Amino acid sequence: MSPVPDTPAEDNPTGLVAKILPSSAVDGPGNRAVVFLQGCDFNCKYCHNPETRSSCIHCGLCVPACPAGALSVYEGKVFWDSERCTDCGTCLQVCPHSSSPKAQTLTVTEVLQRLSRYFPFIRGLTISGGECGLQAAFLTSLVRRARKIHQLGSLIDTNGSTDYSRLSELVEDAEGFMLDVKAWDGAEHRALTGAPNDMVLKNLEYLGRLGMLYEVRTVVVPGLFNAEQTVCEVSRALVSCGSRARYKIIAFRPQGVRPQYRDLPQPDRKELVKLAMLARSMGVQEVVMV
Ligand code: SF4
Ligand code: SF4
Structure with missing residues (x-):
């Protein structure tokens, strides 16, 4: 196991972590470890991980539903036993609060310790969510320590709601950003996600100009927003700021989406x-369809 050195407390913030995947081939280039943070400020109709949106309120509804007896209540809090959990997903389906009893509060050191045995086999980290930008101190520390101590780059998978121009340390230490642009039109974006897109578009330009955009993504759902306008304007923005980001155009798929959507x-x-x-006709060099 690669050692994870002790670190001063001020550089070891805690984060609410939804899940850690030691190896993934679909979250950026190469084999990567993925850290999913819990909590999101968007409420996208097509969200594929709705259980990562909110913090658990310890209502206890999921406890009797667990077929493995992995959940219990102690002093009003729900506890998850990872040894007993079979990963069946029942608790996530039962939870009416877009949460999970399996999210854990971990320090940066604890996350790195859990991943350290995989360091020789991975190309880097991807930090995702939920929305990882909402836990900026944790994210910044994780990305910095992965780079400086373990020589691993990190890609930030984000909905773009955080003002990254105010997180210069994070931007300097990150390998790049994977940014969702869900709709170009502000009203359509709000109808689709419940949130404005001004900051998303600001980040598109800011990170693009810095050469820090690895990828931009748009999920296409016919009739939900004007995909043609979005693809056209995102492409125009990428080209005009000199970004070489690839544009991933993704077909909506219903797997994992809440029943009503x-x-x-x-x-x-x-x-x-x-x-x-x-997108290609607008000058984007690399366009991927999935
Ligand atoms: S995924 Fe949830 S319901 Fe299934 S065994 Fe684990 S804790 Fe229990
Ligand atoms: S995960 Fe959901 S159902 Fe379970 S205790 Fe937390 S809020 Fe309640």
Whole structure:
């Protein structure tokens, strides 16, 4: 196991962590460890991880539903026994609060310790969520220590609601950002996510100009927002700020989505190809459809 050295308390903040994946081939380039943080300030209709949106309020509803007896209540708090958990996901389906009893408060050192045995086999970290930008002190410390002590770069997978121009230390230490632009039009963005997109668009320009955008993503759901306008304007913004980020155009899929949104329409291949061609025609060098 690679050692994780002791660190001063001020550089070891805690974060609310939804899940840690020691290895993933789909969260950025190469084999990466992924740290999902709990809590999100958007409420996207097509959210595929709704259980990462909120903190547990310890209502106890999920406890009797657990078939493995991995959940218990002690002094009004719900506790999760990771040894007993079979990862069946029942608690996540039962929870009416978009939360999980499995989220844990961990220090940066604890996260790095859990991952250290995998360091020789991974190319870097991806920090995701929920929305990782909401836990800025934890995120900044994790990214800094991964780079400076363990020589591992970190990609920040974000909805763009955090003002990254105020987190210069994080931006300097990060390997890059993966930014969702869910809709270009402000009113459509608000209808889709419950939140404004001014900061998202500011980050697109700010991180793009710095050369820190690894990837921009738009999930396409026919009829929910103007995908053509979004792809056109995002492409224009990327080209005009000189960003070489790839643009990933993603077809909506209902897996993992809350029941009331599972019937949202899925785009056909022709529609995605048309959007990809539009991005290319605007000058984006790398466009990916998934
Ligand atoms: S995923 Fe949830 S319900 Fe399933 S065994 Fe683990 S704690 Fe219990
Ligand atoms: S995870 Fe959800 S259902 Fe379970 S105790 Fe927390 S808020 Fe209640």
